[in-house]
Amino acid sequence: MTLGAVAVFCGSSLGNDPAYAAAAALTGRTLAERGIDVVYGGGHVGLMGTVADAALAAGGRVVGVIPRSLHDRELTHTGVTDLHVVETMHERKAVMADHSDAFLALPGGAGTLEEIAEQWTWAQLTIHDKRSGFLDVLGFWQPMRQMLDSMIEAGFVKESQRDIVAIDGDLDRLLEVLASPPRWTDKWAAQVKR
Numbered sequence: 206m207t208l209g210a211v212a213v214f215c216g217s218s219l220g221n222d223p224a225y226a227a228a229a230a231l232t233g234r235t236l237a238e239r240g241i242d243v244v245y246g247g248g249h250v251g252l253m254g255t256v257a258d259a260a261l262a263a264g265g266r267v268v269g270v271i272p273r274s275l276h277d278r279e280l281t282h283t284g285v286t287d288l289h290v291v292e293t294m295h296e297r298k299a300v301m302a303d304h305s306d307a308f309l310a311l312p313g314g315a316g317t318l319e320e321i322a323e324q325w326t327w328a329q330l331t332i333h334d335k336r337s338g339f340l341d342v343l344g345f346w347q348p349m350r351q352m353l354d355s356m357i358e359a360g361f362v363k364e365s366q367r368d369i370v371a372i373d374g375d376l377d378r379l380l381e382v383l384a385s386p387p388r389w390t391d392k393w394a395a396q397v398k399r
Contacts, residue, residue: 216313237265247271
């Protein structure tokens with residue numbers, strides 16, 4: 206499968222280590238250089254703004270999707286290729302999902318985690334068949350790797366659905382995985398109807 210567009214979820218802050226911003230810039234630049242559109246939250250601040258700026262500087266196409274409440278606070282990146290101002294956060298995630306072939310989380314806070322978790326859930330339920338990846342900068346996502354292992358061990362996530370999520374510190378390797386065909390099945394496929 207060829208990736209035409211990747212939704213990038215990441216912090217609206219820069220974090221406290223320059224490595225986070227460097228990874229965001231590398232992500233934007235790499236996607237642009239590969240001809241992959243960046244779909245993101247539409248802001249000019251934090252890691253999200255860094256991703257967008259780097260992609261644009263490399264000649265890439267950047268699609269921003271921002272809720273009106275944030276747009277009205279003047280947080281919108283006005284230089285993106287295509288901007289969607291939507292009414293709610295729910296609509297934002299749906300539009301981003303519709304415009305993307307895969308999802309990539311860089312370091313971030315609760316919003317980043319919530320956004321990537323929803324796409325992971327939608328893949329489990331076969332609402333879509335798109336992969337989710339976590340770019341593990343400075344070991345940031347290692348607790349998520351441990352959490353995934355715990356979810357599988359405790360019987361809340363099927364081993365057969367582990368492939369929905371990839372966690373890697375190497376962007377090139379991660380993009381290869383995100384472009385690979387899905388191999389998981391519907392979470393409920395083997396359940397007996399009652």
